[in-house]
Amino acid sequence: MATPPSATNPADLTATALLSLYASRALSPVAVTQAVIARAEAAEPQLHALYAFAPEAALAAARASEARWMKGEALPLDGVPVTIKENIAVAGVPMPLGTAARDDAPPSPRDAPATARLREDGAVIVACTTMPDYGMLSSGLSSFHPLARNPWDLTKGPGGSSAGAGAAAAAGYGPIHLGTDIGGSIRLPASWCGIVGHKPSHGRVPLDNAFYGRCAGPLTRSVADAALAMRSISRPDDRDPTALPPAALPWLDLDGLELKGLRLGLVMESAAGLPLDPANRAVVEAAVRLLAEAGAIVDPVPAFLSQAMLDGLDLFWRQRASLDIEALDEARRARVLPFIRDWAAGGRGLSGAAVFHGMSQMAAMRDAALAAVRPFDFLIGPVSPNPPFPAEHASPTNDPARAMAHIAYTVPFNMSEQPAISVPAGFTPDGLPVGLQIAGKRFDDVGVLRLARAFERIRPALRPWPVVG
Template identity: 65%
Template sequence: MSAQTSSYRDSREPASDLADWTASEMLEAYGRKDVSPVEVTQAVIRRIEACEPKLQALYAFDPEAALRDAKESEARWSRGDALPLDGVPATIKENIATKGTPVPLGTAARPLTPAAEDAPPAARLREDGVVILAKTTMPDYGMLSSGLSSFHPLARNPWDVTKNPGGSSAGAGAAAAAGYGPLHIGTDIGGSIRLPAGWCGVFGLKPSFGRIPIDPAYYGRVAGPMTRTVKDAALMMRSLSRPDARDAMSLPYQDLPWLDLDIDIRSLKIGVMMEAGIGIPLDPEVRACVEQAVRLFAEAGAEIEEVPPFVTREMLDGLDDFWRQRAWMDIGSLGEEEQSRVLPYIRQWAEGGKSLTGAEVYHGMNQMLVMRNAAVAATHRFDFVLSPVAPIAAYPAELASPIHNPEEPFEHIGYTVAFNMSDQPSASVNAGFTAAGLPIGLQVTGRRFDDVGVLRLSRAWETMCPAKRPWPKF
């Protein structure tokens, strides 16, 4: 079943339904007292209640608490004490702790213990006045590019509910595309923001490692915004990038010009990586869509050069070994009853790590460094690198991965994973659609720590893209 759509809206004109307004539009309207945070929150709640039975994107949805927060925001606007994101509805991925809400990590195997405090990304958004509507769903332990979970209901893609939203930020991608408010935040360790953003047709930024403080921190793991527009993601980065001492791996804080999104394409040297070098072959429709984007950048004056693939089978298989062993450390320590509650696909995959030798695990872990060095060596000469986000469009909703084989779990992340290891900022921005109406993501990767640059080039493409379509409606 595919979603029904409305006519395309010019981005300069607010939508008739408040749920479809951008964060920028909401903040401007609040300042003029044209609408209130309560009215907006009520509109988003109506959208959720209409769509959520089909999409199953949310966890811990609390409309009463959201309305209380919206009323407090309304009072701040009335007093002239508005905060930077005051009254803008938002969702937060389930694995980012919010005080008082259990963090099951997508699996039925974990106890439902309420979190003692907000994790850094949730704390920054709450401090800046967002109205937190809900958490968003994810697969077991965040180790699938899928909306399949042993704890949460199966999440689906708003563009076609027979398809997968991707993952592991599955609910966040679906919520952004469906208009569950303008601001959403996911996490990414191998593509978990960019893959669902690409398959759901929204913008998703995997920032430089350490740019957004996170807790717990881990090699390659980041939090980042998932929004309908680049500007809304930039608004989030202004808040999310503020420091937090709990993340000992975070970057020194920089007051960056997040909202300065202009860029001169004529001055840019852009690399193009059309082949991942490993994994699922690139689908012809995805190739044609990304090639069209490259042509338009060339016509706008950018210097274009091919980037050969650099991720090898040894790198990907080594990382797979390391991640399996890491997952088995969590799952293997559970009792037999708890282990039986883990999604069978994930349990089977993780069990592959229990017999690995110390040398094999070390070799696998070392492939993160090998991948890091290869990514920087291949891309450092370019201002930006363009590529597909994924080799295929969204796949059937019920599958754990495109191949659905735990012995070949990562054949679809060849374009994304290396840039987690290399610390480089990397985004997915919609490039167009398949003949069947499924979104295709364009990956924009910058030099290490050039998060603002990635936002700027993504915004440039957002204005250039000829394949805009209305957001899905039910």
């Protein structure tokens, strides 16, 4: 198998294109993996997207993949380069959870469910990706990892907590990157890095560390690649007590959705958190016009997330983080990112009633989000209220007292367990990406992907991918 004469760097090809080229023997998994390694080596001194970069192991996996293709024994993702967020276990790789307080974390004894499914399907694991301390920031700021940056503008952050995954996808470190999302941690970096990020229905992708609202899902450059990844990582694993029943969903059947007559609820306003930036508003409004011109029926949805809901959840998360940090010895506590320590301190010494009230806001969010989507086929709107922010900032406000002020558009769909995706919609006047969020009814992951694909088809051409290094 050889590399075809082409102006396209193999590192920039989609997974769907790679599989087709592998099948025709026009391209080799080894050549693609070499191109991805070269891309990462050139860009990493500036981006810092990767952790546990393993080029030799990746090349060995690529050679094994090439042999399977040559023998006609190819697996569903054979030879496709992937990265795995650092908090998703990869056998033999330590999992510090982004914090220097765990800088001596032992190697993981086995793959997490999603990692195992990718490996079983022949994907080539190139590296893990960086994240902030405990995954509790929407930035790449970490006490353990170097500061991750946004390929579109190196002065900006990629978002988080799937920070390295977002940067790696936008920079072309291969086509599929696995992240996690508990309040927006897939969709926010997807929006700010100009890529696709799918947060599945809760339980659709099995986890071995399930928690309220937490999901794992793909960050990619195309909706088709996100669907391809979902086909693999949604397969069952009995380690997740919250997993949905196994379902043979038509993941790759993306083109059957008729926009004409589709009922879309537009969630443009929020009664909580930061106000919507005019540049983000303009991009989302342009996307909404395209859908309406294609025949969709778009009606505004009143703000359904209250400040009390967001504050209550923030308090509950602070209390949980405070317990984790207070359990550390003094030396380890001192290694935690100061912003995280200051934020978690707000949860120290709370009464049981206060904690219960905070936790109850998850149910309030769930009920409000499900009521909002009930009259519609899908909800659409912004992913984030703001464009990418300075890389050195822990959050858009950079204020521990308002650490969650930017997640008002994303977090309700974690608590309601609905599928939601960020799909690139356009750019601010400064050339920074802006995503459109699409949320579906519970369990309708395929529908969300289909609408995202339909929008992808009518959206104007995007700017060329950024080149770093």
